[in-house]
Amino acid sequence: MGAMATDIDLHLGRRLRRRRRLLGLTQQQLAMQVGIRFQQIQKYECGANRISAARLWQLAEALESPVSYFYDGLTESMERREAGSGAGEMFSRKETMDLIQAYYQLGERPRRRLLDLAKSLHGDAEVMA
Template sequence: MAADIDLHLGRRLRRRRRLLGLTQQQLAVQVGIRFQQIQKYECGANRISAARLWELAEALETPVSYFYDGLAEALDPRENAGPVAEGFSRKETLDLIQAYYQLDERPRRRLLDLARSLHTDSEAA
């Protein structure tokens, strides 16, 4: 069970780092450790201490609770993550989200409207 928690925290760490467009090296420098340690955290090989988790959360501009989001579902084998959760783990999805938030507010709204209209069009077909 402890290993499952370490894997979950590592996945969340990787997801947030990629969402912000940071390399392992850049994050490691911010926290004052080597990038190899970030690698070990992300694959669940090393456990993240409470103090280190706090530092990572600060560097990644997110609350510590972010790392625990979805943990109950991840630990419950009866839960099925489904295609939506799998989609968020893809690099393509993270790249799209990152690009979306780099846009100003007006183009973001227009892009969202376009995506919604495309979804409506595909349902009508």
């Protein structure tokens, strides 16, 4: 798992914890709402476990917030961390944010197909280079 992916997992975990506390929910209460064990919430919040797109949707529903809430401030935190390496710039582009938003508006199966397609196109590009 790359450093950027880890940073995103940590950011989402922090946002999850913030929103849960804001609503006065315990990890146990939130876990029960989405049908998982509270240890899983703990792991999400500390960034140890990655939150799947489907789970993020469930958490957003349970926390009465849009999925985009979890990504708020991500651009800035990535830019600070990456400090000019180019990844921060990628997240500040409107195109990137539009793509992320559109991706999370899809159902789980179409999302998986889109991701597989993107990965296969990336492979094709490397072959052509």
